[in-house]
Amino acid sequence: MAEVIKVGMADLKTCKSPDSITTLGLGSCVGVAIVDKVNRIGGLAHVMLPDSTVMKENTNIAKFADTGVVELVKQMEKLGAVRNRMVAKIAGGAQMFSFDSKSSLMRVGERNAEACRTVLKKLGIPLLAEDCGENYGRTVVFYPETGVYEIRTVGKGTKTI
Amino acid sequence: MSVNSLDAMSEQYYDILKEIGNIGAGNAMTALSQMLNCKVDMKVPQVKLLEFKDVATLMGGEEQILVGIFLGVEGDITGSMMFLIELEAAKHLIGKLMGMEIQPGELGEMETSAMKEVSNIITGAYLNSLSTLTNMMIYPSVPFLAVDMAAAILSVPAIQFGMVGDKILLIQSQFSDDIDIDGFFVLMPDLESYDKILRSLGIVS
Numbered sequence: 001m002a003e004v005i006k007v008g009m010a011d012l013k014t015c016k017s018p019d020s021i022t023t024l025g026l027g028s029c030v031g032v033a034i035v036d037k038v039n040r041i042g043g044l045a046h047v048m049l050p051d052s053t054v055m056k057e058n059t060n061i062a063k064f065a066d067t068g069v070v071e072l073v074k075q076m077e078k079l080g081a082v083r084n085r086m087v088a089k090i091a092g093g094a095q096m097f098s099f100d101s102k103s104s105l106m107r108v109g110e111r112n113a114e115a116c117r118t119v120l121k122k123l124g125i126p127l128l129a130e131d132c133g134e135n136y137g138r139t140v141v142f143y144p145e146t147g148v149y150e151i152r153t154v155g156k157g158t159k160t161i
Numbered sequence: 162m163s164v165n166s167l168d169a170m171s172e173q174y175y176d177i178l179k180e181i182g183n184i185g186a187g188n189a190m191t192a193l194s195q196m197l198n199c200k201v202d203m204k205v206p207q208v209k210l211l212e213f214k215d216v217a218t219l220m221g222g223e224e225q226i227l228v229g230i231f232l233g234v235e236g237d238i239t240g241s242m243m244f245l246i247e248l249e250a251a252k253h254l255i256g257k258l259m260g261m262e263i264q265p266g267e268l269g270e271m272e273t274s275a276m277k278e279v280s281n282i283i284t285g286a287y288l289n290s291l292s293t294l295t296n297m298m299i300y301p302s303v304p305f306l307a308v309d310m311a312a313a314i315l316s317v318p319a320i321q322f323g324m325v326g327d328k329i330l331l332i333q334s335q336f337s338d339d340i341d342i343d344g345f346f347v348l349m350p351d352l353e354s355y356d357k358i359l360r361s362l363g364i365v366s
Contacts, residue, residue: 024222025224025313048316137309138313
């Protein structure tokens with residue numbers, strides 16, 4: 001019986017097919033889904049902040065895009081995933097309260113998405129698709145078996161990427 | 162900063178917010194009951210210091226639809242604050258204010274406007290007590306409203322708190338009208354401001 005594994009805020013988990021993995025209510029946070037295309041080992045990271053190096057408090061690895069995604073890949077490799085077979089999809093990074101602001105807090109969604117793209121590039125993992133930005137929350141479900149990333153919203157329907 | 166360790170800083174940060182939050186929430190709920198012209202049964206505001214993973218549970222789940230009001234805080238203290246309320250409870254308040262029953266479905270333009278008005282009263286009262294308590298000029302800026310999943314709205318204060326720790330401090334205010342209403346306040350002073358707050362509360366510098 002396939003299970004649905006739940007990932008919380010500032011959290012990351014690995015997942016083996018046929019299980020799926022989900023995180024609920026991504027706002028400015030980003031859900032990074034990665035899978036080994038061959039053995040279908042996958043994982044999902046729910047990251048909140050872009051960069052661990054500028055923060056004073058940075059012991060929570062999963063909280064930051066730069067450390068969280070790296071850690072997720074490491075854990076997947078421990079299960080037998082191979083990096084050069086990995087691909088990724090990302091979603092989230094919304095600006096929940098839409099107004100014009102130079103405040104870095106308000107642009108954190110965009111900065112999170114950018115940080116995720118950067119770390120994936122550094123790791124050499126192709127980013128196949130993304131659904132980021134806008135001003136609404138997203139619940140995501142990732143299926144390592146098929147590589148499908150399902151995105152559900154309140155009022156904007158459901159889509160897959 | 163005048164603290165020795167990060168842990169101590171986080172603790173003091175939370176202690177300040179606890180102290181000022183309690184009074185603010187009580188005042189806000191009183192203002193609300195006056196605005197709605199009804200006697201409400203109010204409970205003592207409860208301060209909750211929660212890990213990120215437990216916050217959404219408090220509000221009925223990560224996908225619970227909430228109305229979130231976000232506004233900047235300006236003056237001697239800068240930062241932002243948020244007021245959250247479950248959508249059905251919001252409709253109840255709006256309905257009371259507008260003197261009519263709100264239809265199911267999304268909030269229309271009028272309802273959104275009314276909600277912002279309700280929030281202005283609530284957050285204004287909250288910041289007023291802060292002002293009084295700290296003897297500083299503190300006032301709200303224009304509010305912004307979002308109706309969405311709890312976790313998505315909460316990601317905003319979570320990220321702000323995430324810069325100094327792994328917990329969110331929020332104040333839960335409960336009152337009963339015809340239905341039970343839970344309102345949540347989250348205050349997010351900028352890091353530079355909390356030193357000011359510390360001093361104003363006489364907490365040693």
